[in-house]
Amino acid sequence: MTTLAATTIDELKRHIGGQVILPHDSAYEAARRIWNAMIDKHPALIVRCASTSDVLRSVNFARDNGLPLAVRGGGHNIAGNAMCDDGLVIDLSQMKTAKVDPGSRRVTIEGGATLADLDAATQAHGLATPVGINSTTGVAGLTLGGGFGWLSRKYGMTIDNLESAEVVTAAGEVVHASATEHPDLFWAIWGGSGNFGVVTHFEYRLHDVGPEIMSGLIVYPLSEAKQVLQHYREFMAKAPDELSVWAVLRKAPPLPFLPEEVHGKEMIALAVFYAGDPNQAEPLIAPLHKFGTTLGAHIGVQPYIAWQQAFDPLLAPGARNYWKSHNFSMLNDKLFDAVIEYIEKLPSSQCEIFFGAIGGATSRPTPDSAAYAHRDAKFVMNVHGRWDDPADDERCIQWARDFFNTSAPFASGGVYVNFLTADEGDRVRDAYGPNYDRLAKVKRKYDPTNLFRINQNIRPA
Numbered sequence: 001m002t003t004l005a006a007t008t009i010d011e012l013k014r015h016i017g018g019q020v021i022l023p024h025d026s027a028y029e030a031a032r033r034i035w036n037a038m039i040d041k042h043p044a045l046i047v048r049c050a051s052t053s054d055v056l057r058s059v060n061f062a063r064d065n066g067l068p069l070a071v072r073g074g075g076h077n078i079a080g081n082a083m084c085d086d087g088l089v090i091d092l093s094q095m096k097t098a099k100v101d102p103g104s105r106r107v108t109i110e111g112g113a114t115l116a117d118l119d120a121a122t123q124a125h126g127l128a129t130p131v132g133i134n135s136t137t138g139v140a141g142l143t144l145g146g147g148f149g150w151l152s153r154k155y156g157m158t159i160d161n162l163e164s165a166e167v168v169t170a171a172g173e174v175v176h177a178s179a180t181e182h183p184d185l186f187w188a189i190w191g192g193s194g195n196f197g198v199v200t201h202f203e204y205r206l207h208d209v210g211p212e213i214m215s216g217l218i219v220y221p222l223s224e225a226k227q228v229l230q231h232y233r234e235f236m237a238k239a240p241d242e243l244s245v246w247a248v249l250r251k252a253p254p255l256p257f258l259p260e261e262v263h264g265k266e267m268i269a270l271a272v273f274y275a276g277d278p279n280q281a282e283p284l285i286a287p288l289h290k291f292g293t294t295l296g297a298h299i300g301v302q303p304y305i306a307w308q309q310a311f312d313p314l315l316a317p318g319a320r321n322y323w324k325s326h327n328f329s330m331l332n333d334k335l336f337d338a339v340i341e342y343i344e345k346l347p348s349s350q351c352e353i354f355f356g357a358i359g360g361a362t363s364r365p366t367p368d369s370a371a372y373a374h375r376d377a378k379f380v381m382n383v384h385g386r387w388d389d390p391a392d393d394e395r396c397i398q399w400a401r402d403f404f405n406t407s408a409p410f411a412s413g414g415v416y417v418n419f420l421t422a423d424e425g426d427r428v429r430d431a432y433g434p435n436y437d438r439l440a441k442v443k444r445k446y447d448p449t450n451l452f453r454i455n456q457n458i459r460p461a
């Protein structure tokens with residue numbers, strides 16, 4: 001356990017505008033908890049920063065005292081990299097201010113904001129930028145890994161919409177990174193995760209979105225899953241960029257539009273989103289209702305913000321989670337057979353397998369245009385192992401690992417860095433792909449001692 005002299009901590013406290021939380025403080029237990037309940041780390045101190053200068057002081061403090069350093073944005077990362085044992089956590093959760101300039105269609109937002117904060121600020125002007133599908137996720141971690149969601153086929157990955165960032169580096173400098181200022185650093189934070197410094201502000205480009213959009217769910221029985229997935233594959237190959245459809249296989253939650261006898265039964269749901277004029281969506285969506293015999297469907301016009309929060313109840317914090325993920329450039333029939341086999345033996349009612357369709361605008365940049373290299377990925381598959389009782393740990397983790405191994409022969413070999421679990425150090429190179437060596441050189445320049453190492457780590461070249 002790290003011991004820091006009380007005077008050293010008092011000195012830090014005097015200079016921090018936010019809050020320094022220590023293990024004996026009443027706020028400590030809640031402050032060390034993050035989205036994934038499997039993460040149980042005990043930092044020596046948590047600095048809840050109020051400003052860039054708090055972040056700067058905390059970086060300097062950790063470096064000068066030889067402390068492990070973790071950075072908490074939204075605290076959603078499955079691997080638990082927002083926390084560390086015996087070190088200092090820079091907690092950005094109070095830094096959420098967003099400023100929208102509707103004229104230039106830009107938003108600047110602080111590094112502790114959630115997707116809900118970002119969407120609320122931008123939708124007040126009928127604008128949005130592509131982010132993920134669960135509104136409590138942090139903007140920072142999501143962006144730094146690449147970021148994708150319902151708007152990505154139309155407008156690209158989150159990073160493709162990043163204009164600039166303010167970064168506190170390991171040397172304790174506040175740097176503005178953009179295409180023209182520190183372009184090497186800017187390239188690296190487009191997918192290089194938290195390796196290069198603490199991002200205190202992100203500036204994004206915005207697009208006209210909603211505020212009303214067409215979206216919803218169509219549910220089919222598991223017995224028809226293979227034909228539904230086959231139709232889905234053909235449909236997405238020709239779908240316009242505006243249309244995003246994700247396929248989710250799990251036990252049906254008690255959704256009001258499903259008959260009661262379907263609740264708790266295995267099913268496949270198509271989650272549908274149209275990023276354009278809702279009046280034009282219906283004929284494009286119509287074929288999705290004919291993939292089989294629907295158990296129920298609920299598709300209509302609703303606020304974009306409501307759709308961005310539609311899956312929050314299924315993804316609330318506090319459950320135990322173990323994920324495995326593959327990227328796919330195409331979907332194979334044998335993969336469908338394997339998915340169905342594993343859905344037939346789900347180890348908990350919260351476990352699921354989903355295919356998120358990306359492609360479209362996410363696939364157009366070249367793989368070396370940003371640190372995020374997976375421009376060939378048309379689908380990102382995530383095996384969500386999720387349960388409540390620690391007694392189920394082994395069973396649920398094994399299920400996720402077994403399916404991951406069974407599906408590996410059909411995958412592209414790449415993996416989304418933000419879906420890596422804590423025990424996947426051997427896949428970090430796959431996550432950065434052909435850009436790893438260039439990233440390692442940028443790492444050497446901006447963080448030669450690897451101060452920022454509690455992440456999917458890139459070692460300095």
Ligand SMILES: Cc1cc2nc3c(=O)[nH]c(=O)nc-3n(C[C@H](O)[C@H](O)[C@H](O)COP(=O)(O)OP(=O)(O)OC[C@H]3O[C@@H](n4cnc5c(N)ncnc54)[C@H](O)[C@@H]3O)c2cc1C
Pocket residue numbers: 035070071072073074075076077078080081082092111112131132133134136137138139140141142143144145146147148149193194195197198199200315418419454455456
């Ligand atoms: C329920 C759920 C749904 C998800 N859905 C999607 C989705 O639709 N699309 C998608 O792309 N991803 C999705 N993700 C993955 C998500 O992008 C990652 O979990 C991401 O790391 C979350 O960012 P965070 O800030 O909340 O995480 P944190 O745990 O706070 O941080 C994640 C990593 O980023 C670093 N970091 C955080 N903030 C900063 C900062 N300001 N500066 C530098 N480094 C920082 C941390 O040190 C850590 O290494 C989802 C995750 C969950 C749990």
